Amino acid sequence: MIKLNAYAKINLFLDIVSRRYDGFHDIVSYMQTVSLCDEVSLEKADAITVIGNPAVPQEKDLTYKAAKLFFEQTGIDGGVVITLQKRIPMQGGLAGGSADAAAVLRGLNELYETELDDNALRRMALTLGSDVPFCVSGGSMLAYGRGERLTDAPPMPDCGIVIVAGRHGCSTPAQFAALDSRYDDFYAYRPHSDRLDRLGDAAEQGDIRGVSAELFNIFEETDGYDAEVAHRIKQTSALGVLMSGSGSSIFGLYENENEAELAASKLRDDGYNAVVCKPIGI
Numbered sequence: 001m002i003k004l005n006a007y008a009k010i011n012l013f014l015d016i017v018s019r020r021y022d023g024f025h026d027i028v029s030y031m032q033t034v035s036l037c038d039e040v041s042l043e044k045a046d047a048i049t050v051i052g053n054p055a056v057p058q059e060k061d062l063t064y065k066a067a068k069l070f071f072e073q074t075g076i077d078g079g080v081v082i083t084l085q086k087r088i089p090m091q092g093g094l095a096g097g098s099a100d101a102a103a104v105l106r107g108l109n110e111l112y113e114t115e116l117d118d119n120a121l122r123r124m125a126l127t128l129g130s131d132v133p134f135c136v137s138g139g140s141m142l143a144y145g146r147g148e149r150l151t152d153a154p155p156m157p158d159c160g161i162v163i164v165a166g167r168h169g170c171s172t173p174a175q176f177a178a179l180d181s182r183y184d185d186f187y188a189y190r191p192h193s194d195r196l197d198r199l200g201d202a203a204e205q206g207d208i209r210g211v212s213a214e215l216f217n218i219f220e221e222t223d224g225y226d227a228e229v230a231h232r233i234k235q236t237s238a239l240g241v242l243m244s245g246s247g248s249s250i251f252g253l254y255e256n257e258n259e260a261e262l263a264a265s266k267l268r269d270d271g272y273n274a275v276v277c278k279p280i281g282i
């Protein structure tokens, strides 16, 4: 049996470059792994079984699909019992489901000693979803294309992070569609690319205030953005506040974990579901 941590991600920057003919969008994003994680246990078995996510029928669970894909593509006549302990809010723009699926691919690679490298696992991962390749490797990366073209980015400076789960989950396709109806040409409306450069420079210099000043997410223009939650986080000692992914979770960045803990406890007192974490490299 093996146990893996499946880490959530936040987007420090997320913009859409263009709408593609295959229904997807080309994006540019600065993605960062954080210490908030699900726990995924894998045990060899004759068939694929998923325990711990009653919200979704087993065959629809992304971890089930990941295991099925792994056995199909490697030609192994195997099975696995996948036990999930979920902590990452669902439909929150934190890649919870994608992180679990990536952990299954990495774990099966170990359990069945298939020795696939990161590139092979990432190729497999893209069939499961646009965020899954990032989750296979994790750390700090710039993502292009659908999100699968990944290059190393400077690590996010040490800080405390408070993530407040959205009060309503967001459907990713619906959020992309909402922006499609707003923009006829994403590229023409992109005043933000120099922001990403400044963000990278600030990260390089270990300057969390500089990073916080350049946060950007185009999905904040959709109705998945809960301005009230963002406003409440801004009233704490947050250096910067942003929605993650296509929503609906919103995170605040703090000088250190102590500041983040203080802010989270105030937010919890007000009834918000707030968790504290920090950036991690993998």
Ligand code: C5P
Pocket (backbone or CB within 6 Å): 023, 024, 025, 026, 027, 128, 129, 130, 131, 145, 146, 147, 172, 173, 176
């Ligand atoms: O790849 P994933 O399954 O996460 O995508 C879900 C949906 O989100 C896609 O069907 C598409 O509508 C939208 N999407 C997109 N462009 C991306 C990623 C997702 O349009 N880069």
